[in-house]
Amino acid sequence: MPKKITHFTHPKHPLVQTLIDRRFKCDGCKYPGSGLRYYCDIFDFVLHDRCATCPPALHIFAHPLHPLTQVARTDPADPRVCDLCREPVRRTSYRCVACGFDLHPLCAMLPPTVEAELHSGHALSLVPAIPQPCSACGEVCLVWRYRCIPCKVNLHPQCLFGWQVGMKKTTHRG
Ligand SMILES: [Zn+2]
Ligand SMILES: [Zn+2]
Ligand SMILES: [Zn+2]
Ligand SMILES: [Zn+2]
Ligand SMILES: [Zn+2]
Ligand SMILES: [Zn+2]
Incomplete structure (x- = not known):
């Protein structure tokens, strides 16, 4: 039996875990994805696997002071930016209301440290720092990046994980 869940962004019908090769746009965070997803075929509603299964609230190292709650943005006149990747919050985010702090659900799921083929030998840590070019x-990595401190290597989360994290690579504008 495929896994089924209900999600606050689509409470009417259960969503069924489905594996399809085709790309999609997540109806939760509104960023693209591919592969594993949760799907309602009645309304053609789709969520990233991780957007569907991440917890309603979490405590994260990137914002240690307060717990964050998963919410859907309803006011288009209230633009928000993810404090980790600096891309817009299009619909759902983990939010700290007290601080006005937001994270994309997929950014909130990024591991604090990783071992990666792009820089083998040392673990990389997700840290905030001044803007520096990605190796x-x-x-430029704007704020948060995976960093190897001894080698002074910086890597965008999206360069390490690709579209999996739902983020667009920062492009030069203007
Ligand atoms: Zn539905
Ligand atoms: Zn999503
Ligand atoms: Zn983000
Ligand atoms: Zn806070
Ligand atoms: Zn290193
Ligand atoms: Zn990069």
């Missing part, structure tokens, strides 16, 4: 793509 993989050469574009």
Whole structure:
């Protein structure tokens, strides 16, 4: 039996875990995805596997002071930006109301440390720092990046994990 859940962004019908190769746009965070998803075929409603299964509230190292609650943005006149990747919050985010702090659900699921083929030998830690170029793509890492401190290597989360994290690579504008 495929896994089924109900989610606060689509309470009417259960969502069924489905594996399809085709790309999709997540109706939760409104960022693209591919592969594993949760799907309602009545309304053609789809969520990233991780957007569907991440907890309603969490405590995360990136915001140690307060717990964050998963919410859906309803006011289009209230633009928000993810405090980790600096891309817009399109619909759902983990939010600290007290601080006005937001994270994309997929950014909130990023591991604090990783071992990666792009920089083998040392573990990389997700840390905030001043803007510096990414060692993989050469574009600037704005705030948070995976960093190897002894080697001074910086890597965008999206360069390490690709579209899996739902983020667009920062492009030069203007
Ligand atoms: Zn439905
Ligand atoms: Zn999503
Ligand atoms: Zn983000
Ligand atoms: Zn806070
Ligand atoms: Zn990069
Ligand atoms: Zn290193």
